[in-house]
Amino acid sequence: MLVVKFGGNGNLNMDSFCADVAFMVRNGYKLAVVHGGSKEMDALSEKLGKPPLFVTTPSGFQSRYTDRETLEIFIMAVGKVNKLLVEKLQKLGINAIGLSGLDGRLIRGKRKGVIIAQEGEKKKVLKGDYGGTVEEVDAKLLSLLLERGYTPVIAPLALSEEGEALNVDGDRVAAAVAGALKAQALLILTGVPGLLRNFPDESTLIPEIPGEKLEEYIELYARGRMKKKLLGAAEALRQGVHLVILADGRVENPIRRALEGHGTFIKQGGEGWTTLPWKMLTPAASTESTP
DSSP states (O other): OEEEEEOOSSOSOHHHHHHHHHHHHHTTOOEEEEEOOHHHHHHHHHHTTOOOOEEEOTTSOEEEOOOHHHHHHHHHHHHHHHHHHHHHHHHTTOOEEEEETTGGGOEEEEEEEEEEEEETTEEEEEEEEEEEEEEEEOHHHHHHHHHTTOEEEEESEEEOTTSOEEEEOHHHHHHHHHHHTTOSEEEEEESSSSOBTTTTOGGGBOOEEEGGGHHHHHHHHOOTTHHHHHHHHHHHHHTTOSEEEEEESSSSSHHHHHHTTOSEEEESSOSOGGGOHHHHSOOSOOSSOOO
16 A cells, blocks of 8 residues: 655646556555645635745744635645546546545544744744644545545545634645555655755755654755655654655656655665565556566
8 A cells, every 4th residue: 555645846747647656556556646736826826816825833844824715725726736637547547536635524634723933033923724734534435445446636635623624734644644544655756856965956865764863854954845744754654654755756657766766765763675665565466567
């Protein structure tokens, strides 16, 4: 079982990604896809005269302030990405089903309500936020779909206790889905080859991170959005996922390339695991030869 997060920064190769998903599914591998939509969201917000507002929290993480109007734009943006992915997979013969966390109460979340923004030495309180954190994923619903031959494609929305839609971070959604499904691995595809020692120099890729040292690596090397990706990785490991890979989503065959050892590999304990992923993922059946 593999959960793949397809990033939303707009630089990723959607056609190649979908072709690789199709390859994996045809070879009997079970996949669940979680996607982002930040690039589409930013473009749509500008068109509608509601420019995005990003804030940095006191802990150093970047968050999008989501008032009700922004939430509705977000729903439109990630809905578009969701259906484009489903369309491309259906054209490739894969019976994908597009979902958000709202559908069937798939993802339950907790609304933040307020965001604390750090502005220099001062802190600012922003109220009315519809961002949230993931509390629970309905693994039974996803397992039922997977058993029936569907490939779930999940948009990062959650349902609050009050029945409200919430904007939730896609990387952390992917981690929660991977944990709920007891996935063998979580693959996070992004616009860089993995975690870089000297961002943005892509030649400084860090190939392996021991899980027990992940917090240290976050402090030393993570910049911008990469912090939340590594936070998602840490959450996945705590929920029992064996392996998290951060890899390049701009390339051809991004899933297979990552599983062949390209990217940053994070695992609790041990070394040399970049040679193991294909052995960890056991297909139920095979109709094409694996690489």
